[in-house]
Amino acid sequence: MPQETPNVGVLMFVAYREMERRVLDAVVAAGYDVTLAQARIFQRIGPDGTRLVELADQAQVTKQTAGFLVDQLERAGFVERVADPTDGRARLVRIAERGRRAGEIAAGVVAEVEAEWVAHLGKRRMGQLRDTLTKLREITDPYAR
Amino acid sequence: MPQETPNVGVLMFVAYREMERRVLDAVVAAGYDVTLAQARIFQRIGPDGTRLVELADQAQVTKQTAGFLVDQLERAGFVERVADPTDGRARLVRIAERGRRAGEIAAGVVAEVEAEWVAHLGKRRMGQLRDTLTKLREITDPYAR
């Protein structure tokens, strides 16, 4: 679909990609050696831990892939696996201390990039953008929390 | 960066991913066997053909990776390589007949998904979204055409 005026999806991709690149670069530069795929999984872990299959669904990869990435994150000390008290089959992937520190750096960069966007778009349009995307999520994200 | 209220980047990713998945599924279902990575390159090819390095830059992969994917697209008959008349070092990747047909299917699905978004958001907000993202592209896409 070659086009001079990219569709809305592509426009979102471009901006997203910029955010992702900036965040990952900063986290890696801070000495937390994490890959893009690992970060995409890590990002989805909830405050009380999340099951592997849920992470897989949300990141849109198979559970095998998610398991593979969680293995790496665990070996690097970013996450830990604990038994799920409510279901003997399941285990919860939880953010560990080192992961928390890396997450804080990431959050800082996210705030920084968003501030740049506000500076370029203006506060009003940035607010609209966030609201519209949140609304759009209702029909595009089956795993909306 | 686990969070209940995802940042704007993640929100864009979710919607983008939905669009991408829908388009790719439709194209593959129509018998055009193309992978995600191939589609991301293909999508960037301009109407008069585009150089490999440009495709690589825009898709944010190395030129080797882009070359690898263009090889596959060429073998499958989606694109063709022609010499660049203005520069003997370069060749232009151009969309071939089969690619054009696949691109038409993709464009149809894009229109369909966008129509769903308009139905959910309203015409006004969809217009704002497009405008805002286009504006945002000024600072997030160094390769904006």
Place this chain on the structure above:
DNA sequence: CTAAAGTAGTCAGCGTATCTGACTTTTACT
């Protein structure tokens, strides 16, 4: 007008990410 520097693209080798399919263990339903 030639030497140096830069750009387009390819080749080779490697590691990461992702998939499909098959299996184990534990729930949940009837």
Place this chain on the structure above:
DNA sequence: AGTAAAAGTCAGATACGCTGACTACTTTAG
């Protein structure tokens, strides 16, 4: 109790993407 479903793992295969090194052509500077 007995079967179906769900969570997770194991094994094997493929696709993707990277770095480094190379060739060929073009541009620039002296």
